[in-house]
Amino acid sequence: MIAQEARAMRDWSLVADGPAFETPRGRLRPVRWHGRAAMLKISREAEERTGAAWLEWRAGSGAAAVHARSGAALLMERATGRKDLSAMARSGADAAAVDVLCDVLNELHRPGRGAPPATQPLGRWFAALTKTALGDLMPAAATARQLLATQTAFRPLHGDLHFANVLDFGARGWRAIDPKGLTGEPTFDYCCLFLNPDLERVDPPVAVRPEVFARRLTQVSRRARLDPVRLRAWVLACAGLSAAWSIAAGENPQIALRLCRLAEGHG
Numbered sequence: 001m002i003a004q005e006a007r008a009m010r011d012w013s014l015v016a017d018g019p020a021f022e023t024p025r026g027r028l029r030p031v032r033w034h035g036r037a038a039m040l041k042i043s044r045e046a047e048e049r050t051g052a053a054w055l056e057w058r059a060g061s062g063a064a065a066v067h068a069r070s071g072a073a074l075l076m077e078r079a080t081g082r083k084d085l086s087a088m089a090r091s092g093a094d095a096a097a098v099d100v101l102c103d104v105l106n107e108l109h110r111p112g113r114g115a116p117p118a119t120q121p122l123g124r125w126f127a128a129l130t131k132t133a134l135g136d137l138m139p140a141a142a143t144a145r146q147l148l149a150t151q152t153a154f155r156p157l158h159g160d161l162h163f164a165n166v167l168d169f170g171a172r173g174w175r176a177i178d179p180k181g182l183t184g185e186p187t188f189d190y191c192c193l194f195l196n197p198d199l200e201r202v203d204p205p206v207a208v209r210p211e212v213f214a215r216r217l218t219q220v221s222r223r224a225r226l227d228p229v230r231l232r233a234w235v236l237a238c239a240g241l242s243a244a245w246s247i248a249a250g251e252n253p254q255i256a257l258r259l260c261r262l263a264e265g266h267g
Helices: 002-011 046-058 085-090 094-108 135-149 186-190 210-223 228-248 254-264
Strands: 014-016 021-023 026-033 036-043 066-070 073-077 155-157 166-168 174-176 182-184
Touching: 002 014, 002 026, 002 036, 002 073, 036 046, 046 066, 046 073, 085 094, 094 166, 094 174, 094 186, 094 210, 135 228, 135 254, 155 186, 182 186, 186 228, 210 228, 210 254, 228 254
Parallel strands: none
Antiparallel strands: 014 026, 021 026, 026 036, 036 073, 066 073, 155 182, 166 174
Protein backbone atom coordinates (compact mmCIF):
# COMPACT_ATOMS: atom_id res chain seq x y z
CA MET A 1 0.00 0.00 0.00
CA ILE A 2 2.90 2.34 0.68
CA ALA A 3 4.16 1.77 -2.87
CA GLN A 4 0.69 2.54 -4.25
CA GLU A 5 0.56 5.68 -2.16
CA ALA A 6 3.95 6.82 -3.44
CA ARG A 7 2.86 6.22 -7.03
CA ALA A 8 -0.33 8.25 -6.57
CA MET A 9 1.59 11.05 -4.86
CA ARG A 10 3.92 11.23 -7.86
CA ASP A 11 1.35 10.76 -10.64
CA TRP A 12 -1.10 13.30 -9.26
CA SER A 13 1.52 15.81 -8.05
CA LEU A 14 0.39 15.61 -4.45
CA VAL A 15 2.08 17.19 -1.43
CA ALA A 16 1.76 15.52 1.96
CA ASP A 17 -0.26 17.66 4.38
CA GLY A 18 -0.18 15.42 7.44
CA PRO A 19 0.73 11.91 8.57
CA ALA A 20 -0.83 8.86 6.94
CA PHE A 21 -3.13 6.71 9.04
CA GLU A 22 -4.54 3.21 8.71
CA THR A 23 -8.11 1.96 8.90
CA PRO A 24 -9.36 -1.62 8.61
CA ARG A 25 -10.16 -1.02 4.94
CA GLY A 26 -7.40 1.25 3.76
CA ARG A 27 -4.65 3.79 4.20
CA LEU A 28 -5.37 7.52 4.12
CA ARG A 29 -3.15 10.58 3.91
CA PRO A 30 -4.11 14.28 3.99
CA VAL A 31 -2.56 15.99 0.97
CA ARG A 32 -2.55 19.22 -1.02
CA TRP A 33 -3.66 18.97 -4.64
CA HIS A 34 -3.06 22.10 -6.72
CA GLY A 35 -3.09 24.03 -3.44
CA ARG A 36 -6.38 22.52 -2.28
CA ALA A 37 -6.98 20.32 0.75
CA ALA A 38 -7.60 16.73 -0.36
CA MET A 39 -7.50 13.18 0.99
CA LEU A 40 -5.69 10.28 -0.65
CA LYS A 41 -7.13 6.85 0.09
CA ILE A 42 -5.58 3.51 -0.84
CA SER A 43 -8.20 0.76 -0.45
CA ARG A 44 -7.50 -2.75 0.78
CA GLU A 45 -10.71 -4.41 -0.47
CA ALA A 46 -12.59 -4.74 -3.74
CA GLU A 47 -15.73 -3.53 -1.94
CA GLU A 48 -14.02 -0.19 -1.34
CA ARG A 49 -13.33 0.18 -5.06
CA THR A 50 -17.03 -0.31 -5.77
CA GLY A 51 -17.75 2.45 -3.29
CA ALA A 52 -15.15 4.70 -4.90
CA ALA A 53 -16.80 4.27 -8.31
CA TRP A 54 -20.16 5.15 -6.72
CA LEU A 55 -18.63 8.23 -5.11
CA GLU A 56 -17.17 9.37 -8.43
CA TRP A 57 -20.57 8.87 -10.09
CA ARG A 58 -22.20 11.23 -7.57
CA ALA A 59 -19.93 14.02 -8.90
CA GLY A 60 -19.95 15.89 -5.58
CA SER A 61 -23.76 15.90 -5.22
CA GLY A 62 -24.43 14.94 -1.60
CA ALA A 63 -21.02 13.32 -1.36
CA ALA A 64 -17.34 14.19 -1.29
CA ALA A 65 -16.11 15.18 -4.75
CA VAL A 66 -13.63 12.83 -6.41
CA HIS A 67 -10.63 14.48 -8.06
CA ALA A 68 -8.96 11.35 -9.43
CA ARG A 69 -9.29 7.57 -9.24
CA SER A 70 -7.04 4.76 -10.41
CA GLY A 71 -7.17 1.16 -9.21
CA ALA A 72 -7.07 1.14 -5.41
CA ALA A 73 -6.16 4.85 -5.23
CA LEU A 74 -8.79 7.53 -4.71
CA LEU A 75 -8.20 11.27 -4.40
CA MET A 76 -11.14 13.22 -3.00
CA GLU A 77 -11.89 16.54 -1.39
CA ARG A 78 -11.10 16.74 2.32
CA ALA A 79 -13.53 17.72 5.05
CA THR A 80 -12.16 20.76 6.85
CA GLY A 81 -15.18 21.80 8.94
CA ARG A 82 -15.26 21.27 12.69
CA LYS A 83 -18.83 20.11 13.28
CA ASP A 84 -19.32 16.44 14.16
CA LEU A 85 -22.64 14.57 14.00
CA SER A 86 -21.69 11.98 16.62
CA ALA A 87 -20.78 14.71 19.09
CA MET A 88 -24.04 16.48 18.32
CA ALA A 89 -26.06 13.33 19.00
CA ARG A 90 -24.30 12.68 22.31
CA SER A 91 -24.69 16.27 23.49
CA GLY A 92 -28.46 16.54 23.14
CA ALA A 93 -28.74 17.53 19.47
CA ASP A 94 -29.55 14.09 18.06
CA ALA A 95 -32.67 15.35 16.27
CA ALA A 96 -30.62 17.97 14.43
CA ALA A 97 -28.00 15.36 13.50
CA VAL A 98 -30.67 13.00 12.17
CA ASP A 99 -32.12 15.84 10.08
CA VAL A 100 -28.69 16.29 8.49
CA LEU A 101 -28.43 12.58 7.67
CA CYS A 102 -31.90 12.55 6.12
CA ASP A 103 -31.13 15.64 4.03
CA VAL A 104 -27.89 14.10 2.76
CA LEU A 105 -29.64 10.84 1.88
CA ASN A 106 -32.47 12.66 0.15
CA GLU A 107 -29.83 14.34 -2.02
CA LEU A 108 -27.95 11.09 -2.65
CA HIS A 109 -31.11 9.40 -3.89
CA ARG A 110 -31.58 11.96 -6.64
CA PRO A 111 -30.37 10.84 -10.10
CA GLY A 112 -26.63 11.08 -10.70
CA ARG A 113 -24.83 12.00 -13.89
CA GLY A 114 -24.95 9.27 -16.50
CA ALA A 115 -25.37 5.57 -15.82
CA PRO A 116 -24.57 4.42 -12.27
CA PRO A 117 -21.61 2.07 -11.75
CA ALA A 118 -21.98 -1.65 -11.08
CA THR A 119 -23.24 -2.18 -7.53
CA GLN A 120 -24.06 -5.05 -5.21
CA PRO A 121 -27.75 -6.03 -4.79
CA LEU A 122 -29.21 -5.91 -1.29
CA GLY A 123 -30.06 -9.60 -1.45
CA ARG A 124 -26.37 -10.49 -1.60
CA TRP A 125 -25.55 -7.90 1.07
CA PHE A 126 -27.96 -9.57 3.49
CA ALA A 127 -26.69 -13.11 2.93
CA ALA A 128 -24.93 -13.25 6.32
CA LEU A 129 -28.33 -12.83 7.98
CA THR A 130 -30.80 -14.50 5.65
CA LYS A 131 -28.82 -17.71 5.09
CA THR A 132 -27.38 -18.43 8.54
CA ALA A 133 -29.53 -16.73 11.21
CA LEU A 134 -30.38 -18.73 14.33
CA GLY A 135 -31.96 -18.03 17.71
CA ASP A 136 -32.51 -14.35 18.49
CA LEU A 137 -31.82 -13.35 14.88
CA MET A 138 -34.55 -15.48 13.30
CA PRO A 139 -37.23 -12.72 13.40
CA ALA A 140 -34.85 -10.26 11.76
CA ALA A 141 -33.90 -12.83 9.12
CA ALA A 142 -37.54 -13.59 8.31
CA THR A 143 -38.29 -9.86 8.05
CA ALA A 144 -35.28 -9.32 5.77
CA ARG A 145 -36.40 -12.10 3.42
CA GLN A 146 -39.89 -10.64 3.20
CA LEU A 147 -38.60 -7.12 2.56
CA LEU A 148 -36.11 -8.23 -0.07
CA ALA A 149 -38.85 -10.14 -1.90
CA THR A 150 -41.15 -7.11 -1.93
CA GLN A 151 -38.81 -4.18 -2.56
CA THR A 152 -40.78 -1.16 -3.69
CA ALA A 153 -38.06 0.39 -5.86
CA PHE A 154 -34.48 -0.20 -6.96
CA ARG A 155 -31.99 2.62 -6.75
CA PRO A 156 -28.22 3.07 -6.23
CA LEU A 157 -27.66 3.27 -2.47
CA HIS A 158 -24.88 4.53 -0.23
CA GLY A 159 -25.24 1.45 1.97
CA ASP A 160 -23.52 2.68 5.14
CA LEU A 161 -24.82 6.17 5.87
CA HIS A 162 -24.29 6.89 9.56
CA PHE A 163 -23.00 9.64 11.83
CA ALA A 164 -19.29 9.06 11.12
CA ASN A 165 -19.77 8.84 7.35
CA VAL A 166 -21.24 12.32 6.90
CA LEU A 167 -18.66 15.06 7.43
CA ASP A 168 -18.59 18.82 7.62
CA PHE A 169 -17.06 20.19 4.40
CA GLY A 170 -17.24 23.81 5.47
CA ALA A 171 -18.78 26.00 2.79
CA ARG A 172 -19.87 22.89 0.89
CA GLY A 173 -21.94 21.75 3.86
CA TRP A 174 -22.46 18.16 4.97
CA ARG A 175 -21.30 15.48 2.52
CA ALA A 176 -21.14 11.68 2.61
CA ILE A 177 -18.01 9.53 2.40
CA ASP A 178 -17.25 5.78 2.39
CA PRO A 179 -20.21 4.39 0.41
CA LYS A 180 -20.59 0.64 -0.11
CA GLY A 181 -22.29 0.97 -3.47
CA LEU A 182 -25.49 -1.11 -3.28
CA THR A 183 -28.73 -1.36 -5.23
CA GLY A 184 -32.15 -1.82 -3.71
CA GLU A 185 -35.06 -0.18 -1.92
CA PRO A 186 -34.16 3.36 -0.79
CA THR A 187 -35.73 2.85 2.65
CA PHE A 188 -32.79 0.61 3.59
CA ASP A 189 -30.37 3.53 3.33
CA TYR A 190 -32.08 5.33 6.22
CA CYS A 191 -31.63 2.40 8.65
CA CYS A 192 -27.89 2.44 9.44
CA LEU A 193 -28.31 5.71 11.34
CA PHE A 194 -30.58 3.95 13.86
CA LEU A 195 -27.59 1.92 15.13
CA ASN A 196 -25.42 4.97 15.65
CA PRO A 197 -23.62 6.65 17.28
CA ASP A 198 -23.76 3.75 19.76
CA LEU A 199 -21.81 1.35 17.53
CA GLU A 200 -18.90 3.79 17.70
CA ARG A 201 -19.09 4.23 21.49
CA VAL A 202 -21.86 3.36 23.93
CA ASP A 203 -21.16 6.06 26.53
CA PRO A 204 -23.50 7.89 26.72
CA PRO A 205 -26.04 5.64 24.98
CA VAL A 206 -28.23 7.33 22.40
CA ALA A 207 -29.58 4.94 19.77
CA VAL A 208 -30.75 2.24 22.20
CA ARG A 209 -32.82 4.58 24.35
CA PRO A 210 -36.49 3.70 23.66
CA GLU A 211 -37.61 7.32 23.51
CA VAL A 212 -34.86 8.17 21.00
CA PHE A 213 -35.74 5.17 18.84
CA ALA A 214 -39.43 6.15 18.79
CA ARG A 215 -38.66 9.78 17.96
CA ARG A 216 -36.24 8.79 15.20
CA LEU A 217 -38.85 6.55 13.55
CA THR A 218 -41.32 9.43 13.39
CA GLN A 219 -38.67 11.96 12.37
CA VAL A 220 -37.09 9.90 9.59
CA SER A 221 -40.38 8.69 8.14
CA ARG A 222 -41.58 12.29 7.90
CA ARG A 223 -38.31 13.82 6.71
CA ALA A 224 -37.80 11.17 4.02
CA ARG A 225 -41.50 10.57 3.30
CA LEU A 226 -41.31 6.87 4.15
CA ASP A 227 -43.91 4.40 5.37
CA PRO A 228 -43.12 4.20 9.12
CA VAL A 229 -44.20 0.54 9.36
CA ARG A 230 -41.92 -0.51 6.52
CA LEU A 231 -39.12 1.69 7.85
CA ARG A 232 -39.35 -0.07 11.22
CA ALA A 233 -39.19 -3.45 9.48
CA TRP A 234 -36.07 -2.41 7.57
CA VAL A 235 -34.49 -1.20 10.83
CA LEU A 236 -35.07 -4.67 12.31
CA ALA A 237 -33.48 -6.30 9.28
CA CYS A 238 -30.52 -3.90 9.31
CA ALA A 239 -29.92 -4.39 13.04
CA GLY A 240 -30.09 -8.15 12.57
CA LEU A 241 -27.51 -7.99 9.80
CA SER A 242 -25.21 -5.89 12.00
CA ALA A 243 -25.57 -8.42 14.82
CA ALA A 244 -24.83 -11.32 12.44
CA TRP A 245 -21.66 -9.60 11.24
CA SER A 246 -20.56 -8.89 14.82
CA ILE A 247 -21.08 -12.50 15.86
CA ALA A 248 -19.17 -13.79 12.83
CA ALA A 249 -16.28 -11.43 13.65
CA GLY A 250 -16.20 -12.43 17.33
CA GLU A 251 -17.38 -8.97 18.40
CA ASN A 252 -20.05 -7.94 20.88
CA PRO A 253 -23.47 -7.79 19.14
CA GLN A 254 -25.39 -6.32 22.09
CA ILE A 255 -26.12 -2.88 20.61
CA ALA A 256 -27.53 -4.42 17.44
CA LEU A 257 -29.52 -7.00 19.41
CA ARG A 258 -30.98 -4.29 21.65
CA LEU A 259 -32.03 -2.38 18.54
CA CYS A 260 -33.62 -5.55 17.17
CA ARG A 261 -35.74 -5.78 20.31
CA LEU A 262 -36.76 -2.14 20.02
CA ALA A 263 -37.75 -2.62 16.38
CA GLU A 264 -39.76 -5.71 17.33
CA GLY A 265 -41.57 -3.65 19.96
CA HIS A 266 -39.93 -5.33 22.95
CA GLY A 267 -37.80 -2.40 24.14
